[in-house]
Amino acid sequence: MSTVARKKSLIWDYLTTVDHKKIAILYLIAGGLFFLVGGLEALFIRIQLAKPNNDFLVGGLYNEVLTMHGTTMIFLAAMPLVFAMMNAVVPIQIGARDVAFPFLNALGFWLFFFGGVFLNCSWFLGGAPDAGWTSYASLSLESPGHGIDFYVLGLQISGIGTLIGGINFLVTIINMRAPGMTYMRMPMFTWATFVTSALILFAFPPLTVGLVLMMMDRLFGGNFFNAAAGGNTIIWEHLFWIFGHPEVYILVLPAFGIFSEIFATFSRKRLFGYSSMVFATVLIGFLGFMVWAHHMFTTGLGPIANAIFAVATMAIAVPTGIKIFNWLFTMWGGSIKFTTPMMYAVAFIPSFVMGGVTGVMNAAAAADYQYHDSYFVVAHFHYVIVGGVVFALLAGAHYWWPKMFGKMLNETLGKITFWLFFIGFHLTFFIQHFLGLMGMPRRIFTYLPGQGLETGNFISTVGAFFMAAATIILLINVVITSVKGEKVSADPWGDGRTLEWAVASPPPEYNFAQTPLVRGLDALWIEKMEGKKGLTPAEPLGDIHMPNSSILPFVISLGLFIAAFGFMYHAKYSWSLFVGIGGLLITFICMFLRSVVDDHGFHIHKEEVLETEKGVKA
């Protein structure tokens, strides 16, 4: 069976794969592409705002670009790139051979992918959504054309994919840990993935409900948000932010996890205050659900609600502060090596502290009446999401690149990328705090001369080009590395501490020939310090059970993609409704097949495993 699998073409292999390492690569490529699209949109925004009364991108088109920039970056770039890291690393970090549900893992990816493609089809089919990534109900109901329908349907599809991914990682981490890998021995990134997945599980359903309600209103004559028929648009704001605030932590907790790994590795020191780090992560996740209304301070919820949510929001600063100091003291007394990933990690601390403290400023409700919906807020969340999440994704990509692809990214180019990006980032966003306080509302396509906003906006635009240059150099680095890069060993950084650095780069499809026995936090480091070459096995060498690959996840997602088109145009063409139903039928038939056709997987025989392992050592 396994020999048959190897004869398939590369494309077919990736279309049908259920291997978490290949799915990680799919997430990385797809997320990376959407990141470039979102970045290009950001660049357009900054060009338009470079000078007052500019006419590069005006009115409705500007709104489309700004909406798609936000939506793409959050849902189609940051989320999948986070999932790429999780898929590449977490199963190996806990000593597992795969995730709990390999089939669902593939399904999660393809749902995200088709959702994202659907959303971007809007550009070619009459215009993209234009009501902001928050898509507040009164404006999004007013919006003409199908832009918002693309948003509503595309995000539903990709949202289901994310939900599936979240459940998958929860079960994987609870059930699939290697012997000896207790909860309090799990690497910090695994912990972060665990809490993040729990957040996904509880945060995405409210978004799905909100999107369904909006779909009902826009496509099927519902009245949820139609004030004339008794509807209430504030419901959308609540549902969106009950999802939207945890979403910030869904993105930033894995970032914290990535940095925790990098700080420990390149300081050659165990993470300082590991248990308080775990505690802080769980606490942030918990508090993340209690603070959504701080996005609605100016909605008019009244002073009692505003005061409660203000204080709750401030409370989040405490666990976050604990983390910052723990990272600093991880480096304290260590032996710091400034590799590219470590440079991102080090730069992350001051950058993220800036984003964190402006977050506390925003929490002060009465003062937030000034900050809200101004460029101050734009600056704040870019400091958090770029200074936290994007830095982490870049750091993680450099850090685990050799693990994923077996080749090391060029360090010189990596450092150039870092400096350009770092400088560009602060140049772009620092000044925006002041623009906001000086009276510049967010989401405006232009401003008039003579209001004191010219200089700041120009500086900001210059910074954006630095980041663009950094991205181009990163791409060049990727190309050069894949053409010229040299094969690396299992632990190319030399200071690896966790299990992923104990298996070959890239790892064989079964990850571990023998499931390892974990004897403490930083399992590989412990073995290294005792002078051992490899891990202590927890089982004798034997046949390894692997899941079958399948095309069904692809087809299920394709079915929903088709269905979404059908339902979107049903008011225009009556036959379109049947396309919608047909698409759903494709999906259901695939689910039916999955249910009735037994899938027992296959075994890689002991001899084959031995052969592969020999190849690795040689």
Place this chain on the structure above:
Amino acid sequence: MKKWLLNWRLFSLFSVMALLLAGCGKPFLSALQPAGEVADMQYSLMLLSTAIMVLVIVVVTIIFIYVVIRFRRRKGEENKIPKQVEGSHKLEIIWTVIPILLLIILAVPTVSATFKLSDVKPMNKEKRDKNTVVVNVRANLYWWEFEYPDYGIITSQDLVVPTDERVYFNLKSSDVKHSFWIPAVGGKLDTNVENNNQFWLEFDQKAADKAKGVFYGKCAELCGPSHALMDFKVKPLPRKEFDQWVEKMKNAKPAATDAVAKEGEEIFNKSCIGCHAVTPADKRPEQARTAPNLANFGDRERIAGILKHDEENLKKWLKDPDSVKPGNKMTGTYGKLTDAQIDALTKYLMSLKVE
């Protein structure tokens, strides 16, 4: 002694920051140059939170710089294995407790200010003092209506208010959600489609003088293609002048004198009056008031909220509104006008004055 030192340091930090920030932005627009009680309250909260946050940043930065320089892996240390420290309860308690204390220092004034800013009891209809000024603000795609229910007058685009007293606002929207924001005078509040929001602002006379008598207002919630152009202006007047203005508004009637303006009035009455009223006392229900009231159009600060107030710009606006404000609701509601007609209309509109 130590406490005094800390106070002194905080004070100097405060004044340095205040100096720095005051250089930021224009007095008619910037939240950093507060022009009234609300903005003052918010500004001091900003300063307090910034001070605390700067303190945090300074502490982190000092440790950060020390660590990054001191613990670099130097030449000859390639094989050095540092001591694997698990943590320190003492340190961890310190950096849990101190932030909590700092946050309490910030939380108390925050909560108190939040309640103060939402105190709208004096606008209660039954018990309202006859001197209390209440303005009903209605936001529309992309213009603002200001109704003074106690005086029976309506104006739009230019908000006129008395200085040095609290003015109360009822906020709502007639189409999509907008947000009412006069940065220099105070924070924003949304105009929702399904309910009234209420708050108050106070306009400082001295600051108004510094801003040359006009504050800039903005729509702060994305509302469509011309969101960026949905500006309004605020003209704060001393109470006496405000009362005079109200009296003039109550009695205002259009009075076209010269022939061209008369011709313009005819065109207006044929094509425009269905939506635009030209008297401040407009008895129609708000659903019927689908366009700005033009009673004091000649006194306005801007054409369409953004263009300089002159005849040339008015002609440009009348000729092709969409080129000025994409997505506005006036485009296409009247037939094509000849240049002569536009000239006449312009004359007439510019003659609508109360001052």
Place this chain on the structure above:
Amino acid sequence: MHVEEKLTAETFPASPEKATLEGKNKFLGFWLFLGGETVLFASLFATYLALRDKTAGGPSADELFKMPLVFVATMLLLTSSLTSVYAIYHMKNFDFKKMQLWFGITLLLGAGFLGLEIYEFNEYVHEGHVFTKSAFASAFYTLVGTHGGHVAFGLLWISTLMIRNAKRGLNLYNAPKFYVASLYWHFIDVVWVFIFTVVYLMGMVG
């Protein structure tokens, strides 16, 4: 133990749904999924509560709802939950035939419930309570309809399982499938208890 191994009543484990790693994963993953579903329904309930009085001139809850019909539907669904408990009891005792019998009864009761719901919606539509009438109507049909959709999916799912495994009997491959299907059915039942209380009882009283 291999998943397809032919088992007897003696060798069959006490908790067949958790005897294999796949089963354990399925068991836990499904519980988590139900956690997400709970949040989904909670959001729908919250929306309904916010909009239940917004009838915009259309018929209101106390004019529409009729106790006898809803009561019978509730009884049908509650009983079906009980019968699925019996089915799982027999599964654990490796009595495939009795399990199928009780699942069959569960299906009949569920179908009865669904039939009554369709009849009920049809009545409402004739009284002018259509989806597009008001915010209340939209919220009502979305909440109750989502539940109804879950019932319909459950019926299809359980019958598929029954037919697919009719000939081969129980093993450790399909036992977890039956188990999670019954979990799902209980979940639907619990949601209905809340709908009955929040939508119908509160609708008729207040």
